[in-house]
Amino acid sequence: MVAVGFATMNNIIDLMMGHRSIRKFSEDPVLDEHVEQAVAAGQMASTSGGIQSYCVLRIRNEQRLESLVELTGNQTKVARCGAFFIICGDTRRHRILAKRDGVPYDTRCEAFLLAVVDATIFAQSFCLALESMDYGICYIGGLRNDLPSVGKLLELPEGLYPLFGLCVGRPAQDPTIRPRLPQPTVLFEERYPDDATMLAGMDTYDQTMLQYFQERGAGDRIWSQEMSAKFSAPRRESLGPFYRDQGANLE
DSSP states (O other): OOOOOHHHHHHHHHHHHTOOBOOOBOSOOOOHHHHHHHHHHHHTSOOGGGOOOEEEEEEOOHHHHHHHHHHTTSOTHHHHSSEEEEEEEEOHHHHHHHHHHTOOOOOSHHHHHHHHHHHHHHHHHHHHHHHHTTOEEEEEGGGGGGHHHHHHHHTOOTTEEEEEEEEEEOBSOOOOOOOOOOGGGTOOSSSOOOHHHHHHHHHHHHHHHHHHHHHTTOOSOOHHHHHHHHTSSOOOTTHHHHHHHTTOOOO
16 A cells, blocks of 8 residues: 655645635536546545445536526526536445345435435545546535425435535636634534533634625624524425435434
């Protein structure tokens, strides 16, 4: 096995630390060979017990892309980026094996959770590989706005769970890096801190983000208040029923 030198390691860290979500793309296509290389790199990510319960759908059909623009909340970049993908948790593959071998398939919550975890780990490694080729990426959580309609549009079989979309392409913008939470609010020794400690860290982050928003003409936005508002009411209530209809047991 070839050892990774410090120079290579630092290049990887620099790439990760320079991540920005890209929302405007040039008309340059994403080359198939680059997609295949990035998928191969993503497949080398950790996977629980080797189950590899994920798959990637690349959507090229223009009519489908335009439908997905509407379903994701009129996010036009879905149809204007170099390539659009849908990352799915995939238990279909294992269901096929179980049927072939004449054994029951365990659909309890663990199977669904493993698919979500595996797909997410794959996706981030896939994206890191694409960014190393100078592509920009943007995750599309709006895919979950109306999953029943997405499922019908893509004719998804049982056992397939679309999780989020992914826009990829050559950047046509150069946005600044968005600050993240201070490490004392995410890295802990032995146990979770008390509420006062967490609030102090988030107060500090509020000031950082306030300056970030003001410098970009976004007004006096307070990050913590936006988070409270975001989770103050139910959202995307069709998710549970949709995933159950797809064969997930969430109990």
